Amino acid sequence: MSEKQTFTGNRGLQLEEALIFEIGSFENCGVDLEDVPQVESRLGDCAAQGDIDLPGLSEPEAMRHFVRLSQKNHAIDAGLYPLGSCTMKHNPRLNEKMARLPGFADIHPLQPQSTVQGALELMDSLAHWLKTLTGMPEVALSPKAGAHGELCGMMAIRAAIEAKGELATRTRVLVPESAHGTNPATAALLGFKVDGIPADASGRVDLAAFKEKLGDDVAAIMLTNPNTCGLFERDIIEIADALHEAGGYFYCDGANFNAIVGRVRPGDLGVDAMHINLHKTFSTPHGGGGPGSGPTVLSERLAPFAPLPYVEKGEDGLRLVENNGDAAHNPFGRMVAFHGQMGMYVRALSYMMSHGADGLRQVAEDAVLNANYILASLKDVMSAPFEGPCMHEALFDDGWMKDTGIDTLDFAKAMIDEGYHPMTMYFPLVVHGAMLIEPTETESKAALDLFIATMRDLVRGAKEGEVERFKNAPELAPRRRLDETLAARSPVLRWQSPEAKQAAE
Amino acid sequence: MRYLPLTNADRQAMLANIGAADIDALFVDVPDAARRDGTVDLPRHQGEMQVERQLSAMAGKNMTASTVPFFCGAGAYKHHVPATVDHIIQRSEFLTSYTPYQPEITQGTLQYLFEFQTQVSELTGMPVANASMYDGSTATAEAVLMAHRVTRKSRAVLSGRLHPHYTAVIENLSEMGGFALAQPDMAPQGAEDLLALIDDDTSCVVVQNPDFFGNVTDFTTLAAAVQAKGCLLIVAVPEVVSLGLLKRPGDMGADIVTGEGQSIGGGLNFGGPYVGLFAARDKYIRQMPGRLCGETVDADGQRGFVLTLSTREQHIRRDKATSNICTNSGLCSLAFTAHMTLLGGKGMRQLAELNHARAVQLADALGAVKGVEVLTPAFFNEFSVKLPANAAQIVDALADKGVLGGVPVSRLAPHAGLDDVLVVAATEANTENDVAAFAAALTEVLS
Numbered sequence: 001m002s003e004k005q006t007f008t009g010n011r012g013l014q015l016e017e018a019l020i021f022e023i024g025s026f027e028n029c030g031v032d033l034e035d036v037p038q039v040e041s042r043l044g045d046c047a048a049q050g051d052i053d054l055p056g057l058s059e060p061e062a063m064r065h066f067v068r069l070s071q072k073n074h075a076i077d078a079g080l081y082p083l084g085s086c087t088m089k090h091n092p093r094l095n096e097k098m099a100r101l102p103g104f105a106d107i108h109p110l111q112p113q114s115t116v117q118g119a120l121e122l123m124d125s126l127a128h129w130l131k132t133l134t135g136m137p138e139v140a141l142s143p144k145a146g147a148h149g150e151l152c153g154m155m156a157i158r159a160a161i162e163a164k165g166e167l168a169t170r171t172r173v174l175v176p177e178s179a180h181g182t183n184p185a186t187a188a189l190l191g192f193k194v195d196g197i198p199a200d201a202s203g204r205v206d207l208a209a210f211k212e213k214l215g216d217d218v219a220a221i222m223l224t225n226p227n228t229c230g231l232f233e234r235d236i237i238e239i240a241d242a243l244h245e246a247g248g249y250f251y252c253d254g255a256n257f258n259a260i261v262g263r264v265r266p267g268d269l270g271v272d273a274m275h276i277n278l279h280k281t282f283s284t285p286h287g288g289g290g291p292g293s294g295p296t297v298l299s300e301r302l303a304p305f306a307p308l309p310y311v312e313k314g315e316d317g318l319r320l321v322e323n324n325g326d327a328a329h330n331p332f333g334r335m336v337a338f339h340g341q342m343g344m345y346v347r348a349l350s351y352m353m354s355h356g357a358d359g360l361r362q363v364a365e366d367a368v369l370n371a372n373y374i375l376a377s378l379k380d381v382m383s384a385p386f387e388g389p390c391m392h393e394a395l396f397d398d399g400w401m402k403d404t405g406i407d408t409l410d411f412a413k414a415m416i417d418e419g420y421h422p423m424t425m426y427f428p429l430v431v432h433g434a435m436l437i438e439p440t441e442t443e444s445k446a447a448l449d450l451f452i453a454t455m456r457d458l459v460r461g462a463k464e465g466e467v468e469r470f471k472n473a474p475e476l477a478p479r480r481r482l483d484e485t486l487a488a489r490s491p492v493l494r495w496q497s498p499e500a501k502q503a504a505e
Numbered sequence: 506m507r508y509l510p511l512t513n514a515d516r517q518a519m520l521a522n523i524g525a526a527d528i529d530a531l532f533v534d535v536p537d538a539a540r541r542d543g544t545v546d547l548p549r550h551q552g553e554m555q556v557e558r559q560l561s562a563m564a565g566k567n568m569t570a571s572t573v574p575f576f577c578g579a580g581a582y583k584h585h586v587p588a589t590v591d592h593i594i595q596r597s598e599f600l601t602s603y604t605p606y607q608p609e610i611t612q613g614t615l616q617y618l619f620e621f622q623t624q625v626s627e628l629t630g631m632p633v634a635n636a637s638m639y640d641g642s643t644a645t646a647e648a649v650l651m652a653h654r655v656t657r658k659s660r661a662v663l664s665g666r667l668h669p670h671y672t673a674v675i676e677n678l679s680e681m682g683g684f685a686l687a688q689p690d691m692a693p694q695g696a697e698d699l700l701a702l703i704d705d706d707t708s709c710v711v712v713q714n715p716d717f718f719g720n721v722t723d724f725t726t727l728a729a730a731v732q733a734k735g736c737l738l739i740v741a742v743p744e745v746v747s748l749g750l751l752k753r754p755g756d757m758g759a760d761i762v763t764g765e766g767q768s769i770g771g772g773l774n775f776g777g778p779y780v781g782l783f784a785a786r787d788k789y790i791r792q793m794p795g796r797l798c799g800e801t802v803d804a805d806g807q808r809g810f811v812l813t814l815s816t817r818e819q820h821i822r823r824d825k826a827t828s829n830i831c832t833n834s835g836l837c838s839l840a841f842t843a844h845m846t847l848l849g850g851k852g853m854r855q856l857a858e859l860n861h862a863r864a865v866q867l868a869d870a871l872g873a874v875k876g877v878e879v880l881t882p883a884f885f886n887e888f889s890v891k892l893p894a895n896a897a898q899i900v901d902a903l904a905d906k907g908v909l910g911g912v913p914v915s916r917l918a919p920h921a922g923l924d925d926v927l928v929v930a931a932t933e934a935n936t937e938n939d940v941a942a943f944a945a946a947l948t949e950v951l952s
Contacts, residue, residue: 020620020846029855030847031587033933036858039865044883046714046721046751048854054627056849059589066617066843070598073613077597083606090508091601094553100591103564108577109776110912111568112904118566119775125563132547144639144777145832147819155681185819185829189650191683194824232534263532268539279832283508287594287836288614289604289796290637291778307677323919333677337580337642337670337765338776350560356550359506365528366511369519372531376523389523389531416610421603427820444510445519477609480804487801487813491790493633494623 014478017068021495024055030062072478073288074421080443080451084393084424084436085180085228087258087280094354095283095347104346109338113320119342120318124311126349130276130295133352133360135267138303140296140310142340146255147182149275149294150222152307152335154186156273156298157220157249159305159332166247170219174248176205178229178428183222183253192219199430203229203386203395210239214246224253225269226260228428229386230371230393230436240270249273249302257281258440259368259392262361272299278341282348293344304329309339366441367392370448374437377452381459385431392440398433404462408433410470411458417469417476418454506550570773570909574939574946576867578887578930579717579912580641580668580743581776582768584856585934590770590843594836604796604832608811609803614835615810618798621842628748628853629762630755631784636796636812637838638781638830641765642674645711645741647783647794647828648761649675652709652737653684654792654827660685661709662702662736665692666716668743669917675711691914691921693718693880693889700730709737709761714754715747718928719881719888728758737761745769745782746932747885749857761785769848770840780837791817794828856933860886863931863940870944871929876951880926887930889914892951896927899950908946 009016041047057065074081081088099105107116123141130139140156143149154173161170173187176197184194197213200206204227221243225233233239240250252266252274258281266274278284278293286292298306308331309322320339324331355363368391375384375394383399398408412422412435424436439448461469474480496504511519516528525531532540570583577583594600598613605611605618618636625634638644649661661679663672665688672688679686687702699710710731715721728738737760742748746768754762764782771779785793791814799813819826848856864886871890872879881888892899896913903910911929914921931940 017616019616019623021623024846024849026850029849029852030589031852031856033852033855034859036855037862037866037937039862041861042865042868042883043750043861043885044721045723046883048750048752052627052749052850052853054624054845054850054853056852057846059587059847062843062846063589063593065846066593066599066839067596069613069616070593070596071613072611072616073598073602074607074610075598076601081601081603083603086603088601088603092508094556096595096600098557098560098564101561101564102569102571103561103567105772105774106569106571106583107567107775108570108575108583108773108909109581110579110916111570111577111909112901114901115568115904115909116775118563121566122560122563129547132545144643145830147829147831148639148643151829155677158681181819181821181823181826182829182831184824185822185826188824188826189678189829190681232532234534234536237536237538260535262545263541264535264539265541265545268541269536285600285836286603286832288599288602288611288839289835290832291639291780291834291837292832293778308673322916333680334670334673335643335677336674336777337640337668341777342775343778346560350556353548353551353556353559354553355506355508357544357547359509359550361544362506362509365531366509366516368531369511369516369523369528372523372525373519389525389533391531391534412607413609416607421610422607441509441511445515447510474609478612479609479807479809482608482803482809482811483801484811484813487799487811488816491797491813492800493619493790493797493813494626495619 015068017065019495020057020065021055024057026055028056028058030057030059079419080447081421082423082437082439084438085255087438087440089283089440090442091283091285092351095350098350099343099346104342117317120311120320122349123345124318126345129349129352130297133261134274134297135265136297137300138298138306140298140306142307142335143275143294143296144336144341145290145292146275146277146294147186148335149296150182150186151189152296153251153273153275154190155332156302156305157251158190160249160302161219169217172217173219174213174221176223178227178430179222179224180228180253180255187222203231204233205239207235211242214242216247218246218248220249220251222251222253224256226256226391229395230390231386232391236269244270255280256392259364261364262357263364272302278344278348283351284344284347291341291344293341305332307331308334363441370439370441370443373448374439374452378455381456393436393438395431396435397431401462405467406462406470408435413473413481414458414470416474573907573909574942575909576911576929576931576943577909579928580765581773582744582930582932583773583934584768584932586770586772586844587847589847590840593843594840599836599839605812608809612809615798617839617842619800619810621838622798624842624845625782625784629784630753631762632787633790634782634784635793636798637834638783638795639834640779640781641741641743641763642671644763644781644783645671646675646678648739648763649709649711651761651792651794652739655737655789656708658706658708660706661711662699662707663688664697664699664712665689666718667711667713667741668717671741691918691923693926703734703736707736709739711739711741713741713743715744715885715887719884721751721883721885723752723757725757739763744886746857746860749853750861751885766841770844771837778834778837780834780841792827795830795833859933863933863935864888867929867931867940870940871947874944874948874951886932887928890927890929892925892927895924902950903946906946908943910943910947
């Protein structure tokens with residue numbers, strides 16, 4: 001490989017790009033604004049003093065800046081993105097087109113309801129699809145993301161416990177050790193005590209340990225199914241029954257719904273509340289970390305506590321219930337201003353209508369098939385901690401790396417040089433040096449075969465002592481390994497002019 | 506099905522490779538009682554054209570802001586977004602990327618987050634800003650929780666002029682988390698004595714600028730008084746364009762500033778997705794919620810960016826995290842950054858001036874309508890008017906005439922006894938003709 005140094009620091013099509021603060025000027029503006037009409041100011045004593053110290057860029061400069069930045073990102077549209085538990089599937093562009101229809105994108109959340117009947121119809125249709133797919137009677141659409149949906153579900157559970165007068169006694173929430181970090185964080189936010197449940201040798205909840213933890217102080221369990229080891233919890237109905245028997249509620253983390261959509265309804269498993277990541281299962285784009293959307297389905301027992309707002313059928317069409325006074329039931333409150341992520345609702349419904357009931361079932365089957373194909377094709381050279389079949393993601397540990405001199409992080413960084421985004425690493429915590437691979441259903445067999453061949457070659461290299469291929473990786477990415485310790489030790493969280501920096505020193 | 510690459514031949518070959526007889530063999534762990542043989546009771550798959558036809562029909566039933574004289578605000582504003590912004594956020598590399606957990610191949614996302622944080626920091630006048638929250642309401646609720654952590658107290662005082670939905674979100678989270686609140690009654694005018702509501706267990710005072718009724722206030726004196734009592738001042742800014750023309754909350758002495766960033770780069774979208782802004786004093790960095798992007802160097806000494814201080818976050822700290830937030834508003838913060846970059850400081854000032862001028866013209870036009878009283882003496886691009894009859898009914902009558910004429914207070918606060926008060930906003934997207942059309946329609950409706 002060429003070590004050629006260039007004058008610009010650019011490497012062919014890979015262009016270095018400065019910060020806007022280093023290239024823009026205060027005098028520049030990329031928007032042609034009208035002249036300001038002369039009026040007498042009514043700002044009172046609140047008018048700003050001094051200029052806003054931010055640079056502007058003309059339109060061509062701005063376009064170039066952001067396009068150059070974009071070229072430093074890996075993306076689904078460019079290649080396999082096998083992040084376990086993240087469901088990085090293809091994002092159809094029809095969804096984008098539909099979300100931009102002025103009838104959805106250019107309407108205000110508080111204009112008269114008679115002028116937005118089509119929007120309410122869309123929300124009502126989405127609710128119908130989600131309830132039917134999950135076999136649950138109610139859905140709260142408004143949560144803004146998965147963790148927000150968890151909060152919604154746990155708030156509904158808390159409200160139900162309060163209504164039974166058991167708030168003082170039901171204080172403990174059971175969370176398996178393999179859970180997403182958001183689960184314990186959410187429970188703690190609501191004042192619950194988090195109590196871990198160990199996994200058994202098969203990678204699932206240890207049923208005996210779980211039953212021992214049950215008692216009349218247990219508010220709920222927060223269980224991901226399929227779980228974060230990529231396995232279906234075989235005892236899930238027994239878990240739900242025992243929990244209900246003890247007066248607790250079953251929160252299911254729906255992050256992995258893609259594995260079972262159209263084939264298994266959470267309502268048939270005894271679930272009381274489950275959030276659905278529209279940005280995972282239903283293909284709305286991840287956007288570099290959001291916006292997401294986390295509608296939360298609720299069981300009969302929790303339905304009366306569903307939060308504001310919600311859509312109901314009124315005398316003259318659909319009606320959005322926004323305030324407590326006019327609610328027929330007993331909403332626990334409001335999660336967010338306005339009505340949630342409308343733009344994501346449109347995309348998700350567009351996706352569901354495209355796939356239909358038949359296509360969605362095929363989604364789950366192909367997602368599970370792809371993951372098992374990877375598991376079967378790599379388990380002879382890597383180490384799989386649990387017996388298959390898996391669901392939509394394949395889990396490996398670092399057992400096979402023993403004596404190679406490399407670790408999971410090195411392996412992941414070497415994948416980058418091969419053109420892949422690494423799998424989820426070091427999660428779930430129940431497995432040492434975890435590597436969690438979720439291919440999704442939108443990868444072709446040819447793409448999987450190349451990925452598998454690449455992984456096998458990396459494993460071979462590791463086992464044959466090609467340590468530098470891993471320890472020095474990545475060498476071909478826009479940046480080499482970044483110093484995270486330095487970033488955390490003395491945080492630089494915004495740009496400062498050289499003068500300001502000097503003055504601070 | 507157009508989104509599924511596997512052929513039936515592929516599926517058979519892969520099953521054979523796995524050693525499974527059929528697909529059902531891979532679902533063997535699903536309990537018998539939960540297995541479903543057929544499909545659920547929903548329509549079958551459809552082509553692009555069919556889906557587009559049905560969704561377009563739904564969209565067609567809605568009255569869109571761009572096609573009528575439009576004056577709704579109350580936390581969501583109609584602004585012009587340059588075409589460039591939408592193109593940039595639809596770049597595959599931004600749109601279809603994940604949270605930048607592998608910084609070597611996500612420098613694009615990380616660098617714009619660093620630029621976003623700098624812009625928000627500069628606009629609010631605060632030393633640090635995070636990489637976004639869900640929206641203004643949840644950002645403000647998180648600020649209250651943060652103030653509780655910082656001060657180790659558990660009660661918040663809210664202005665009666667906080668957006669009622671923001672209040673509702675804070676109320677909900679406080680009630681569920683076991684925290685107390687105090688708030689005076691809602692009133693469109695007059696002084697609020699928030700200091701009198703502070704007690705020994707109060708962690709913070711939350712005010713809004715411009716407030717829900719449109720009043721703009723210099724909170725400098727309040728900030729000092731609140732801090733003298735050992736509390737933090739949180740300033741919520743639901744209309745971020747106002748920061749182009751108003752004294753910055755940081756310069757007033759705010760400890761935490763939250764905001765709704767929808768106005769820059771975002772559309773109305775019927776309420777979401779939007780982008781929450783969150784900025785604070787340096788010393789509170791480690792108590793902040795959400796992601797932070799920081800500068801560092803790579804193994805070759807080149808500047809680069811990473812997500813940092815993640816020991817605050819749920820994926821590391823679990824039940825001890827500062828927040829449960831994970832996914833935030835990444836792409837909306839890109840839209841914000843791109844739009845803000847096009848504007849620059851100078852453009853932002855002019856945009857804000859245009860908004861203010863149009864609102865002044867609107868206030869004069871509506872104030873001249875018989876029976877209408879403008880209640881807000883000092884405002885930015887939004888103000889309140891008192892009408893001679895029920896505001897919600899008047900808004901409905903205006904809609905029948907093809908004018909979307911603001912938000913009645915009763916829509917958000919039905920029990921506040923302010924049924925005759927209407928909140929109206931004007932932006933650069935309104936023309937002088939729109940203003941005249943609104944005044945004429947209101948005159949007709951009231952006569």
